[in-house]
Amino acid sequence: MSFPKTYYIETFGCQMNEYDSQLVETILGADGMIPASDKESSDCLLLNTCSVREHAEQRVFSLLSQHKALKNNNPAMKIVLLGCMASKHQDELLHRFPHLDLVVGPDGYRNLPALMKAEKNIRTTWLGNNPLEEYNDIIPAHTKISAYIAIARGCDNFCSYCVVPYVRGGERSRPADSIIEEMKQLASQGIREITLLGQNVNSYRYNDCDFAGLLRRANEVDDIIRIRFITSHPKDLSEDLLNAMAECEKAAPHLHLPFQAGSDRILRLMNRKYTRSEYLELVDKVRRFIPGISLTTDIIAGFPTETEDNFQQTLEIIRRVRFDDAFTYRYSPRPGTAAAEMPDDVPEEVKIDRLERMISAVRKIARQNLQDLISRKFTVLIEHKSKKDPDWWMGRTEHNRIAVIPKEKYKPGELVEMRVETIAGFTLKGAIEIEAKPIFIY
Numbered sequence: 001m002s003f004p005k006t007y008y009i010e011t012f013g014c015q016m017n018e019y020d021s022q023l024v025e026t027i028l029g030a031d032g033m034i035p036a037s038d039k040e041s042s043d044c045l046l047l048n049t050c051s052v053r054e055h056a057e058q059r060v061f062s063l064l065s066q067h068k069a070l071k072n073n074n075p076a077m078k079i080v081l082l083g084c085m086a087s088k089h090q091d092e093l094l095h096r097f098p099h100l101d102l103v104v105g106p107d108g109y110r111n112l113p114a115l116m117k118a119e120k121n122i123r124t125t126w127l128g129n130n131p132l133e134e135y136n137d138i139i140p141a142h143t144k145i146s147a148y149i150a151i152a153r154g155c156d157n158f159c160s161y162c163v164v165p166y167v168r169g170g171e172r173s174r175p176a177d178s179i180i181e182e183m184k185q186l187a188s189q190g191i192r193e194i195t196l197l198g199q200n201v202n203s204y205r206y207n208d209c210d211f212a213g214l215l216r217r218a219n220e221v222d223d224i225i226r227i228r229f230i231t232s233h234p235k236d237l238s239e240d241l242l243n244a245m246a247e248c249e250k251a252a253p254h255l256h257l258p259f260q261a262g263s264d265r266i267l268r269l270m271n272r273k274y275t276r277s278e279y280l281e282l283v284d285k286v287r288r289f290i291p292g293i294s295l296t297t298d299i300i301a302g303f304p305t306e307t308e309d310n311f312q313q314t315l316e317i318i319r320r321v322r323f324d325d326a327f328t329y330r331y332s333p334r335p336g337t338a339a340a341e342m343p344d345d346v347p348e349e350v351k352i353d354r355l356e357r358m359i360s361a362v363r364k365i366a367r368q369n370l371q372d373l374i375s376r377k378f379t380v381l382i383e384h385k386s387k388k389d390p391d392w393w394m395g396r397t398e399h400n401r402i403a404v405i406p407k408e409k410y411k412p413g414e415l416v417e418m419r420v421e422t423i424a425g426f427t428l429k430g431a432i433e434i435e436a437k438p439i440f441i442y
């Protein structure tokens with residue numbers, strides 16, 4: 001029999017899944033497989049899936065149905081489902097989709113080559129949580145200026161609406177040495193910006209190294225010029241971490257700090273372990289330590305029993321904190337979670353209405369925030385050509401805002417200073433300062 005030689009990966013969901021897809025590419029590449037230019041011509045089609053929202057799962061179910069035609073055209077093609085949906089739906093997926101060959105959970109990716117090359121063309125699952133699996137020795141494939149590094153996997157927080165602790169298992173932190181080693185290797189490959197990833201980076205701990213300690217060590221890695229991290233649970237954001245962010249010149253002045261809901265009663269039902277006033281005090285403290293920091297957040301509309309008054313408290317927090325951006329969601333029950341046992345009693349049209357009001361409040365403030373930046377200077381790490389105009393570069397400021405600047409003599413990977421001239425949509429447009437020097441060239 002002929003073994004699959006090419007693969008194509010479709011990725012859904014969060015940054016951790018994007019990182020895991022790069023990890024899978026490295027595992028398959030080490031086994032001699034190469035990426036296919038499109039899914040139709042691939043020997044193996046992998047879907048790396050997300051279970052966090054119902055909508056994301058429905059999209060994958062619909063794609064899986066469509067992929068039956070690909071298999072009909074090419075019966076040798078292997079179709080593999082990875083990620084959180086594998087852990088959540090397990091064998092049921094093989095029954096429901098007879099053209100699906102393999103279902104492999106997030107801790108089983110090392111087994112992919114062997115499973116894909118099994119002598120007998122078996123349809124099987126590789127599931128289960130392996131608390132020892134941290135993929136420490138695998139450096140994911142990268143082609144860009146920025147890269148993710150997973151520093152912890154799983155979660156112990158059990159927010160009542162969230163499926164992650166069930167599908168990704170308990171939290172485990174990677175050894176700091178292996179994270180720093182990965183950063184150094186990435187730097188030697190031309191990566192200049194690192195985003196440290198974890199479901200809750202603030203509770204990272206390996207032996208005596210906590211997240212503040214890790215950030216300080218990361219700041220010392222040569223040739224990495226910017227460090228970001230995501231996601232921060234408010235209950236674990238320590239003063240020491242804020243000190244580390246303020247001290248470390250490479251730590252980007254941006255914090256993604258999900259608040260989820262504005263009412264104490266809803267926050268209790270969500271098991272978020274902070275109150276509205278604690279969240280607001282924390283925001284004030286963050287701004288005292290790092291003036292001008294950009295704050296973004298996650299918010300859910302229509303959690304069980306949420307009233308209009310409760311929702312108004314969510315809007316009040318949006319207006320008070322003045323976030324630069326937010327991931328906003330309409331609540332949908334995830335089977336197996338504590339919230340799924342609560343009455344899903346906010347009518348769909350009310351959820352949609354609240355979501356729209358929430359989005360409109362966030363966007364209005366985000367636009368106002370951007371207008372305040374006109375004439376101000378920021379550093380931009382150049383990433384690639386602007387999609388709209390090939391004579392301009394696209395990059396990101398230290399606050400994680402998208403910026404476009406004229407190409408001039410600069411190249412991707414360089415850090416330049418720009419002065420903002422106009423705002424186009426949510427993009428800063430400006431000129432490179434005449435006196436500015438590229439800070440780093442590779």
Ligand code: SF4
Pocket residue numbers: 155156157158159162163164165199200233
């Ligand atoms: S902190 Fe809460 S929302 Fe985030 S992954 Fe853990 S359980 Fe889910």
